[in-house]
Amino acid sequence: MDLFEYQGKQYFARYDIPVSPGDATDSVDEAVAIADRIGYPVVVKAQVKVGGRGKAGGIQLADNAEEVRKHATNILGMDIKGHTVHIIWIERSSDIKKEYYASFTLDRPNKKHLGMLSAQGGVEIEVVAEEDPTAISLLSIDPIKGLDLATAQQWVKDAKLDDEAQAQAAELLVKLYRCYTEGDCDLAEINPLILTPQGNVHALDAKVTLDENASFRHPEWEAFRANETEDPREKMAKEKGLNYIGLDGTVGIIANGAGLAMSTLDVVNQVGGTAANFLDIGGGANADVMAAALEVINADPKVKAIFVNIFGGITRVDEVAKGVLGALEKVTINSPIVLRLDGTNAIEGRAILAPHLNEKLITEPTMLDAARRAVGLANA
Amino acid sequence: MSIFVDENTKVIVQGLTGGQGRFHGLRNRDYGTKVVGGVTPGKGGTDVDGIPVFNSVKEAVDATGATASFVSVPPKFAAAAILEAAEGGITFIVCITEGIPAQDEAVTYNRLKQDFPNVRLLGPNCPGIISPGKCNIGITSGDIALPGGPVGIVSRSGTLTYQALHELSQQGIGQTTCVGIGGDPVPGTNFIDCLKAFNDDPETKAVMMIGEIGGSEEENAAEWIKANMTKPVVSYIAGVTAPPGRKMGHAGAIISGSKGTAQAKMDALREAGVHVCQNPTEAGEKMVEIVRAL
Numbered sequence: 001m002d003l004f005e006y007q008g009k010q011y012f013a014r015y016d017i018p019v020s021p022g023d024a025t026d027s028v029d030e031a032v033a034i035a036d037r038i039g040y041p042v043v044v045k046a047q048v049k050v051g052g053r054g055k056a057g058g059i060q061l062a063d064n065a066e067e068v069r070k071h072a073t074n075i076l077g078m079d080i081k082g083h084t085v086h087i088i089w090i091e092r093s094s095d096i097k098k099e100y101y102a103s104f105t106l107d108r109p110n111k112k113h114l115g116m117l118s119a120q121g122g123v124e125i126e127v128v129a130e131e132d133p134t135a136i137s138l139l140s141i142d143p144i145k146g147l148d149l150a151t152a153q154q155w156v157k158d159a160k161l162d163d164e165a166q167a168q169a170a171e172l173l174v175k176l177y178r179c180y181t182e183g184d185c186d187l188a189e190i191n192p193l194i195l196t197p198q199g200n201v202h203a204l205d206a207k208v209t210l211d212e213n214a215s216f217r218h219p220e221w222e223a224f225r226a227n228e229t230e231d232p233r234e235k236m237a238k239e240k241g242l243n244y245i246g247l248d249g250t251v252g253i254i255a256n257g258a259g260l261a262m263s264t265l266d267v268v269n270q271v272g273g274t275a276a277n278f279l280d281i282g283g284g285a286n287a288d289v290m291a292a293a294l295e296v297i298n299a300d301p302k303v304k305a306i307f308v309n310i311f312g313g314i315t316r317v318d319e320v321a322k323g324v325l326g327a328l329e330k331v332t333i334n335s336p337i338v339l340r341l342d343g344t345n346a347i348e349g350r351a352i353l354a355p356h357l358n359e360k361l362i363t364e365p366t367m368l369d370a371a372r373r374a375v376g377l378a379n380a
Numbered sequence: 381m382s383i384f385v386d387e388n389t390k391v392i393v394q395g396l397t398g399g400q401g402r403f404h405g406l407r408n409r410d411y412g413t414k415v416v417g418g419v420t421p422g423k424g425g426t427d428v429d430g431i432p433v434f435n436s437v438k439e440a441v442d443a444t445g446a447t448a449s450f451v452s453v454p455p456k457f458a459a460a461a462i463l464e465a466a467e468g469g470i471t472f473i474v475c476i477t478e479g480i481p482a483q484d485e486a487v488t489y490n491r492l493k494q495d496f497p498n499v500r501l502l503g504p505n506c507p508g509i510i511s512p513g514k515c516n517i518g519i520t521s522g523d524i525a526l527p528g529g530p531v532g533i534v535s536r537s538g539t540l541t542y543q544a545l546h547e548l549s550q551q552g553i554g555q556t557t558c559v560g561i562g563g564d565p566v567p568g569t570n571f572i573d574c575l576k577a578f579n580d581d582p583e584t585k586a587v588m589m590i591g592e593i594g595g596s597e598e599e600n601a602a603e604w605i606k607a608n609m610t611k612p613v614v615s616y617i618a619g620v621t622a623p624p625g626r627k628m629g630h631a632g633a634i635i636s637g638s639k640g641t642a643q644a645k646m647d648a649l650r651e652a653g654v655h656v657c658q659n660p661t662e663a664g665e666k667m668v669e670i671v672r673a674l
Contacts (some may be wrong), residue, residue, distance in 0.1 A: 042548075045614065085668055106439075106482060106486060106565055106566070108565055108566070108595045108596065108597075109595075109596050110490050111490065111566050111601065112490070113486065114487070140652060141580045142489060142490055143486040143487045143490050144487060144490050144494065145482070163525055184481055184482075186482060211481055211483070212453060212483035213479045213480060213481045213482065214440075214455060214482075214483065214484075216455070216641070217456075217481075237548050245623075245626050247623065250403060255539070256536065256539055256541025257538050257540070258535065258538075258539075259535075259536070259537020259538060259539050259540035259541075259563070259590075259592055259618050260539035260540055260543065260591070261541060262535070262537075262592060262618040262619040263543075263616075263659065263660060264624055265619075265620075266618060266619065266620045266621050266642075266659065267659050268621075269621045270658055270659065278622075283528065300551075311539050311542050311543050311546070312521070312540065313507070313520065313521045313524070313538070313542040339424065342499040342543075342546060343521070343524060343542060343546060344521050344523070366661060367543075367659070367660070368659065368661050372577065379443065
């Protein structure tokens with residue numbers, strides 16, 4: 001789960017990482033009230049899960065209530081790269097002497113944690129990474145040993161952070177590492193991490209991705225879920241407990257297993273179609289799950305055909321066939337459904353469907369045949 | 381021959397008394413696998429359909445001489461179960477559990493490497509391993525596999541593993557061993573481990589490798605193949621059309637920036653002399669062609 005900046009800062013605060021005082025809101029009046037409370041000048045920041053909001057005009061400085069009102073009005077509802085701004089974060093403006101970059105993530109090839117630290121942070125960090133990789137100091141951390149203060153103190157020297165920033169930065173990095181590990185983040189990134197003229201180091205931005213697999217030990221994450229997705233199809237799927245990702249095409253996809261679902265998207269694309277979604281119904285494809293899956297896809301007005309691709313391993317194909325028929329009794333589906341059923345009990349499964357086949361319920365023998373049929377129907 | 385397991389491998393099931401553990405453990409035994417015990421703390425002395433249950437892995441190993449363990453416990457307990465297996469003397473651990481936090485996986489992987497360098501972990505979040513006719517540990521359906529070789533299969537995805545087995549078995553092409561390494565960010569066993577083992581196995585004549593987007597395991601495998609592999613490799617990579625930045629079901633299947641795309645992986649493999657195919661069916665057909673020409 002990707003967090004908004006304001007949520008990331010709230011999460012950082014739990015681990016005692018210094019951030020600017022501020023608050024989030026979806027209303028202009030409240031934005032003014034927040035600004036009055038924390039003191040001017042303030043920064044009004046659009047909360048969107050996409051980069052480049054500063055360049056798009058989504059970050060504005062305000063010296064008084066009138067300016068807060070003006071900027072909040074402009075930014076709320078603004079479109080930034082296809083993301084509508086529903087929430088703004090108001091925080092005390094910081095004087096910036098230097099901008100650094102810091103992050104922790106998993107180093108998959110080495111199966112260790114990877115810390116990245118640079119004295120040249122800010123919006124151009126990706127350019128820096130490209131043009132001068134030595135400007136970013138990499139630290140490989142053994143998950144068993146963790147990151148101690150002495151290592152962090154050496155690291156800030158290696159990364160050539162300014163002398164006056166080093167002590168505070170080292171402490172902050174140890175806290176950020178704790179947030180990353182104990183807080184079960186896939187990514188914990190601060191860009192920029194700033195040094196103020198007063199000699200203080202704190203996080204001016206927060207980019208946090210949480211590992212959903214760890215949600216069983218983080219009841220506090222519940223608060224982050226409210227504004228998680230704005231795609232109504234994804235919201236509906238989430239409510240039904242489905243592993244669904246909305247895309248832009250016309251062929252609705254239902255498959256069992258993430259790999260097969262991905263592969264189904266690919267094959268649809270190869271035969272000239274476009275997928276409307278990714279949907280993995282997992283192992284237990286009973287009538288309820290199938291009905292829920294068909295319902296979510298049916299609600300997508302762009303869908304012109306549905307491709308159900310099942311390979312029975314543990315999932316038995318006869319159960320899937322019963323599931324499809326059960327689902328069709330529960331919901332009326334607008335688009336034709338093309339099924340490819342293979343694997344365990346496939347013959348029994350196809351036999352169950354045989355008497356019910358018509359121009360809106362079709363079976364094909366292979367994945368490729370079924371993809372062609374579904375794409376043909378969608379493009380007709 | 382098979383890799384990692386054979387007809388003599390004695391297996392215990394951690395979580396045999398749970399729903400999944402019982403279902404798959406008994407299926408594995410019915411397939412012919414030597415399932416010699418189960419482990420559930422507090423349930424020692426009982427049995428599951430005649431298979432004795434022990435309180436700890438240590439007790440089970442002492443009593444049965446098992447060398448392999450099938451870990452089928454919920455995500456919360458999986459990391460501890462894997463370490464208990466290693467501490468109890470197990471040398472091959474298959475963990476099918478889906479949903480283990482990445483932080484736990486990273487710690488467990490490094491703990492095993494440091495304290496138990498001779499222990500192999502397969503998974504987590506994998507379908508397991510099957511050597512057709514000899515041994516099946518995990519959730520693969522035995523009847524879609526065909527004994528006798530000559531193809532070795534290694535795959536990151538469960539259902540695509542079944543698809544690959546199916547494509548080959550249907551054409552009468554058998555498998556020496558089929559290994560599902562799993563789709564999580566920190567797999568215990570990677571492509572190269574399996575490719576090495578297949579390369580050294582005289583009965584394996586060709587290898588099918590199924591990858592997916594995310595990470596750089598396929599790229600690393602390509603480098604290894606280029607330098608070392610003496611047998612033909614056919615490959616399919618899932619996720620060509622996956623949008624960047626979205627997790628496609630598997631925790632590992634995510635494209636960040638320009639890294640880990642299906643295209644980059646396919647290019648690397650092709651450059652290493654691998655037969656790269658556009659979909660699982662084409663990969664099956666290509667393999668049939670290669671095996672028939674052997």
